[in-house]
Amino acid sequence: xxxxxxxxxxxxxxxxxxxxxxxxxxxxxxxxxxxxxxxxxxxxxxxxxxxxxxxxxxxxxxxxxxxxxxxxxxxxxxxxxxxxxxxxxxxxxxxxxxxxxxxxxxxxxxxxxxxxxxxxxxxxxxxxxxxxxxxxxxxxxxxxxxxxxxxxxxxxxxxxxxxxxxxxxxxxxxxxxxxxxxxxxxxxxxxxxxxxxxxx
Amino acid sequence: xxxxxxxxxxxxxxxxxxxxxxxxxxxxxxxxxxxxxxxxxxxxxxxxxxxxxxxxxxxxxxxxxxxxxxxxxxxxxxxxxxxxxxxxxxxxxxxxxxxxxxxxxxxxxxxxxxxxxxxxxxxxxxxxxxxxxxxxxxxxxxxxxxxxxxxxxxxxxxxxxxxxxxxxxxxxxxxxxxxxxxxxxxxxxxxxxxxxxxxx
DNA sequence: CTCCTATGTAGACAGCGATCACATCCTCTG
DNA sequence: CAGAGGATGTGATCGCTGTCTACATAGGAG
Numbered sequence: 001x002x003x004x005x006x007x008x009x010x011x012x013x014x015x016x017x018x019x020x021x022x023x024x025x026x027x028x029x030x031x032x033x034x035x036x037x038x039x040x041x042x043x044x045x046x047x048x049x050x051x052x053x054x055x056x057x058x059x060x061x062x063x064x065x066x067x068x069x070x071x072x073x074x075x076x077x078x079x080x081x082x083x084x085x086x087x088x089x090x091x092x093x094x095x096x097x098x099x100x101x102x103x104x105x106x107x108x109x110x111x112x113x114x115x116x117x118x119x120x121x122x123x124x125x126x127x128x129x130x131x132x133x134x135x136x137x138x139x140x141x142x143x144x145x146x147x148x149x150x151x152x153x154x155x156x157x158x159x160x161x162x163x164x165x166x167x168x169x170x171x172x173x174x175x176x177x178x179x180x181x182x183x184x185x186x187x188x189x190x191x192x193x194x195x196x197x198x199x200x
Numbered sequence: 201x202x203x204x205x206x207x208x209x210x211x212x213x214x215x216x217x218x219x220x221x222x223x224x225x226x227x228x229x230x231x232x233x234x235x236x237x238x239x240x241x242x243x244x245x246x247x248x249x250x251x252x253x254x255x256x257x258x259x260x261x262x263x264x265x266x267x268x269x270x271x272x273x274x275x276x277x278x279x280x281x282x283x284x285x286x287x288x289x290x291x292x293x294x295x296x297x298x299x300x301x302x303x304x305x306x307x308x309x310x311x312x313x314x315x316x317x318x319x320x321x322x323x324x325x326x327x328x329x330x331x332x333x334x335x336x337x338x339x340x341x342x343x344x345x346x347x348x349x350x351x352x353x354x355x356x357x358x359x360x361x362x363x364x365x366x367x368x369x370x371x372x373x374x375x376x377x378x379x380x381x382x383x384x385x386x387x388x389x390x391x392x393x394x395x396x397x398x399x400x
Numbered sequence: 401c402t403c404c405t406a407t408g409t410a411g412a413c414a415g416c417g418a419t420c421a422c423a424t425c426c427t428c429t430g
Numbered sequence: 431c432a433g434a435g436g437a438t439g440t441g442a443t444c445g446c447t448g449t450c451t452a453c454a455t456a457g458g459a460g
Binding site for chain 1: 232308311312313317326330341344345347348349351352354355356357358359360362363366367368369380383384385386387388389390391392
């Protein structure tokens with residue numbers, strides 16, 4: 001398939017577009033800066049060609065985001081394949097924020113950009129992340145209101161990622177990130193060990 | 201000043217641009233969709249005029265975001281002027297998410313968009329929000345590691361806002377939002393009342 | 401072999417951010 | 431009170447973008 005120097009038909013342009021988009025994102029294009037035309041150029045194809053596979057820019061972004069969800073899941077699993085303790089949970093949280101910071105543009109495509117909320121792959125991918133977090137939480141806190149706590153933990157971690165991305169928290173080094181995230185996660189979990197601290 | 205039908209010099213175009221931008225955002229423009237030129241049209245001015253006051257689109261967005269921070273602070277204060285209990289904190293959290301959902305485009309301009317991280321007003325505005333949250337947390341949890349816990353709570357609330365914005369959590373009605381946010385906040389705070397739930 | 405459909409091309413359009421030379425007005429100095 | 435000069439708005443222009451249309455080509459089904 002990579003034989004002929006230039007073929008009229010690309011072979012698998014749909015996938016090539018997603019790959020090209022990911023490359024451009026890694027190379028420092030802004031989320032709003034990466035363009036349909038740049039993707040076409042990178043894929044070695046006419047500007048209008050990607051429109052045969054993606055209705056518009058948003059559709060392509062949704063496809064890119066879907067890949068991003070898979071890579072995020074992989075990154076988290078790699079940090080700790082079977083988290084079951086508070087410390088494990090902190091590991092996963094650090095990995096989550098680390099992913100957000102190191103692949104910040106991809107991350108903001110996944111979460112910060114308007115997107116096709118009805119795309120089945122996208123919904124499935126986000127539900128997978130949701131279920132993954134819920135699973136961890138239910139293992140760490142088997143007796144609690146799992147659903148609400150899972151939502152809270154996901155929000156906590158997600159929020160930490162955004163605050164780092166936005167410069168509100170120091171994201172200049174992995175060490176700083178790790179320290180901040182661990183401190184925040186433990187501050188919350190340690191509430192379970194110092195009930196007297198709660199007023200009202 | 202609003203006398204003459206058309207004046208060559210506007211009077212206060214800088215402020216008018218911010219006002220026009222806010223109007224456009226309220227009218228449903230996308231964050232990436234609202235344009236410098238649209239702002240100029242709305243202000244009744246030539247396309248290049250705003251550039252006398254804002255170096256580029258990002259500079260104007262930063263100014264808009266700064267106004268947004270002030271309005272967010274006002275919205276939170278209105279929800280509960282002097283929060284000191286966990287329940288008060290939940291009120292503020294609901295107000296935060298409510299603001300994010302009801303003024304979603306402004307919110308994503310404030311947080312979701314690349315921005316001038318060095319703008320003094322912007323830094324001051326975000327630090328004000330940060331200090332506000334830290335203040336609440338230190339009142340609710342006087343004995344805890346205030347800084348880490350404040351970061352965690354801010355992240356929790358911020359994350360809840362984003363998950364609602366992104367359709368990951370049901371944002372279809374204020375009631376649903378309130379229920380989800382309160383459940384999440386209480387799930388975390390109730391850890392202080394059920395230490396046995398923590399494993400590991 | 402032929403036709404149909406999927407896919408890629410060429411060219412066009414309007415809208416965008418940004419910059420330029422120029423026009424106009426306000427204010428400050430003499 | 432005049433007029434110089436800086437601040438502010440105008441209009442034209444550039445290259446880029448998303449998206450549409452008409453056309454070209456390829457590859458598979460009959």
